[in-house]
Amino acid sequence: MSHYDLHCPYCETDIDDPDDCYAPETTYEHQCPACEKHFVFTVDYIRDYSAAKAECLNGAPHDYKETTTFPRQYTRLRCSMCDDHKPISDARRAELKAQDEAQCAALTKPNHPSEPTEG
Numbered sequence: 001m002s003h004y005d006l007h008c009p010y011c012e013t014d015i016d017d018p019d020d021c022y023a024p025e026t027t028y029e030h031q032c033p034a035c036e037k038h039f040v041f042t043v044d045y046i047r048d049y050s051a052a053k054a055e056c057l058n059g060a061p062h063d064y065k066e067t068t069t070f071p072r073q074y075t076r077l078r079c080s081m082c083d084d085h086k087p088i089s090d091a092r093r094a095e096l097k098a099q100d101e102a103q104c105a106a107l108t109k110p111n112h113p114s115e116p117t118e119g
């Protein structure tokens with residue numbers, strides 16, 4: 001019995017090695033033949049698997065989180081479970097762009113203000 005076996009994270013059934021899933025650091029979607037639930041797994045160099053539940057592939061909403069991209073206006077939304085991603089809303093992008101500009105203005109401000117400080 002090999003310890004490289006892939007198991008369904010829902011029902012623990014042994015899954016046959018999916019032949020075309022070799023690339024490391026890639027999230028693959030797979031459907032369990034036993035319980036018919038969808039889940040995701042990744043493969044590392046020794047062809048081990050780490051399977052994680054992906055509720056969003058079984059009818060639940062995606063768990064979108066904002067990426068920490070700079071400049072902030074290029075932030076995207078990525079699902080923490082299945083790695084699906086989508087653009088942020090225009091309103092949010094405008095908000096982040098304003099933050100970028102504020103930060104940029106702060107960085108370019110001279111270190112020594114020309115106005116005398118009190119005291």
Ligand SMILES: [Zn+2]
Pocket residue numbers: 008009010011012013032033034035036037
């Ligand atoms: Zn299963």
Ligand SMILES: [Zn+2]
Pocket residue numbers: 056057061062063079080081082083084
């Ligand atoms: Zn998802």
